[in-house]
Amino acid sequence: MHTILLVEDNEMNRDMLSRRLTRNGFRVLTAEDGRLGVDMAIRERPDLILMDLSLPVLDGWEATRMLKESDDTKSIPIIVLTAHAMSGDEEQAYQAGCDDFDTKPVDLSRLLGKIQAALEKSRQQE
Template identity: 55%
Template sequence: MVKLLLVEDNEDNRDAISRRLIRRGYGVALACDGAEGLQAAQNSLPDLILLDMNLPEIDGWEVARRLKASVKTQGIPIIALTAHAMLGDREKALGAGCDDYHTKPIELAALIVQIEALLQKAGAR
């Protein structure tokens, strides 16, 4: 089973996204803030990380940079999840180390396509 880590501080978003992904057959671990997300990524080594960029403790931009700087986690694909859809935000996320970018509200079918493409690229599928 493919393991995803969802790092999302909004409880309603975390619950809705995780339930929908579990129904699609993914294993989903959860983290509520950036510090918890870093710890969970190091401990569980998920196949892919869904990372909210606006997080307490450590924001998603810094989480992505730290994950990509660590030998242990640098190969894990990251999809940035953000309500920011301003010009340049996608490039900023990719520049921080994210492998893809998805704006909120989440469009599940499109997110699944992104997840599957990155898993195939990473060899996790």
């Protein structure tokens, strides 16, 4: 069973997405801010991280950079989730080190496809 760390500050979004991912066979860990997300990723070593960009304490951009700069977590795929997809956000997310990018509201089938692709790519790189 793959473990996903969901870093999302909105409780309703976190709960809804967590339940939907669990029903699809994933173990889901959650963090409500970027600092907790980084700490949890280091401690738990999830198979994949879903990272919101607009987070308190430490935003998703900086949390992604920190995780990708650390030898301990740089190989964990990160898919950025954002409700505020502005022109240039996707490119900026890739520059920060994310592996994929998706928008909210979440289209679960599209997101599941991106998760599977990222996990497969990660497995091939091991």
